[in-house]
Amino acid sequence: MxxxxxxxxxxxxxxxxxxxxxxxxxxxxxxxxxxxxxxxxxxxxxxxxxxxxxxxxxxxxxxxxxxxxxxxxxxxxxxxxxxxxxxxxxxxxxxxxxxxxxxxxxxxxxxxxxxxxMGKPEFSPSKIPVDVEGDRAFDLILEISGWHARINCVSMGNPHAVIFLDEEPKNFAVTKYGPLIENHPIFPKRTNVEFAFVKNPNEIVMRVWERGAGETLACGTGACATAVVSMIKGITDRKVTVHLLGGDLMIEWAEDGHVYMTGPxxxxxxxxxxxxxxx
The missing domain is CATH 3.10.310.10 (Diaminopimelate Epimerase; Chain A, domain 1)
Incomplete structure (x- = not known):
């Protein structure tokens, strides 16, 4: 002992x-x-x-x-x-x-x-990793228990699948769909899953299902991944506040290509x- x-x-x-x-x-x-x-x-x-x-x-x-x-x-x-x-x-x-x-x-x-x-985001499917062809794994449709999820994959040193919803994820079935997407065969190393709603060009509301941990109150790499995808899609500015269940993170994708995360x-x-x- x-x-x-x-x-x-x-x-x-x-x-x-x-x-x-x-x-x-x-x-x-x-x-x-x-x-x-x-x-x-x-x-x-x-x-x-x-x-x-x-x-x-x-x-x-x-x-x-x-x-x-x-x-x-x-x-x-x-x-x-x-x-x-x-x-x-x-x-x-x-x-x-x-x-x-x-x-x-x-x-x-x-x-x-x-x-x-947090370094530079990685979009190459083989490096995320996600088993799809092409330069980028955006807008993939996965049929998950009858729901057609549109996922956007990126790595912030670990794999993420970002899903944008039409409303805030307050009542979304994160605990139902999170583990099904985490363990989907398209992800050879499993994945973290973000369920996000873009409130305005400077704010994102998000819940996260973390690989190997379940739903958590916050995920820093997940906030970065979600912000980066929203910026590429042109639905937010290059500096956003991400509202998570546990509080807020400030995410900036700077001119040097690096993502900077600030929080407590x-x-x-x-x-x-x-x-x-x-x-």
């Missing part, structure tokens, strides 16, 4: 167990995520974030979903990750370089908020968990 120190954090209600692995080790993080992300029998979170040293950047972040699957990137997660580093004075840099499976991501401190350079990150509490042999 060992002990693991952790911090509970959230970005707009998208919540995380963050474990600092600079001075402690966590064997079998997949099994830890499955056990302790559970909201009734564990600590409770959407995802598990692990902080490691990096040979190519300032720090390295690994991300595990509540189902134990490892994923490439998490926008809300990296804001929490950066806040943890700054709050504990692990560096005096105002701009961090964080190694992820999606490449090196750069969070910047903007007052009480965190801005993240909060620490909830610190704790120690006794870890038996998991599994």
């Amino acid at each position: 060992g002990t693991i120190n952790f911090v509970k954090m959230h970005g707009l209600g998208n919540d995380f167990i963050l474990i600092d692995c600079l001075n402690q080790s966590l064997p079998e993080p997949e099994k830890f995520a499955i056990k302790y992300c559970d909201r009734r029998f564990g600590i409770g979170s959407d995802q598990l974030l692990l902080l490691y040293p990096s040979e190519v950047a300032d720090f390295k972040m690994r991300i595990f979903n509540a189902d134990g699957s490892e994923v490439e990137m998490c926008g809300n997660g990296i804001r929490c990750f950066a806040k943890y580093i700054w709050d504990r004075k692990l560096t005096d840099k105002e701009v961090l370089e964080v190694e992820t499976l999606a490449g090196i991501i750069k969070p910047r401190k903007i007052g009480e908020l965190v801005q993240v350079d 990150a909060e620490e909830v509490f610190e704790g120690i968990v006794k870890v038996p042999q998991i599994g």
Whole structure:
């Protein structure tokens, strides 16, 4: 029986167990995520974030979903990750370089908020990935349980399927259609799914079904993906506010081709968990 120190954090209600692995080790993080992300029998979170040293950047972040699957990137997660580093004075840099499976991501401190350079969106179907031909996977029609969903696919370091609705998604059956689209055979690595309504050229209202986590209160990469698709389609400006269930994110697709996401990150509490042999 060992002990693991952790911090509970959230970005707009998208919540995380963050474990600092600079001075402690966590064997079998997949099994830890499955056990302790559970909201009734564990600590409770959407995802598990692990902080490691990096040979190519300032720090390295690994991300595990509540189902134990490892994923490439998490926008809300990296804001929490950066806040943890700054709050504990692990560096005096105002701009961090964080190694992820999606490449090196750069969070910047903007007052009480965190801005993240999310890099350039990827539209090539083979790199998202989505099994379709062509240069771009927009306006694909998927027949899902009798509903013909028009999806637009993009990667922000992880795969997204963006669907625009005719009204706000407040009453939309996200929990019905989300998992069916997530696990559709057209997506070899599954996908995150965004259900969005463009309120005006500067505002998007969105709910999200996250791959491996279910519906969450916010998804940073999903907000970026949705904003980018709406901008390409000419239905929003290049700078928008995305309203999620947990709060707002500001998304800008800048002239340099990079997407910049700005939003809050909060620490909830610190704790120690006794870890038996998991599994």
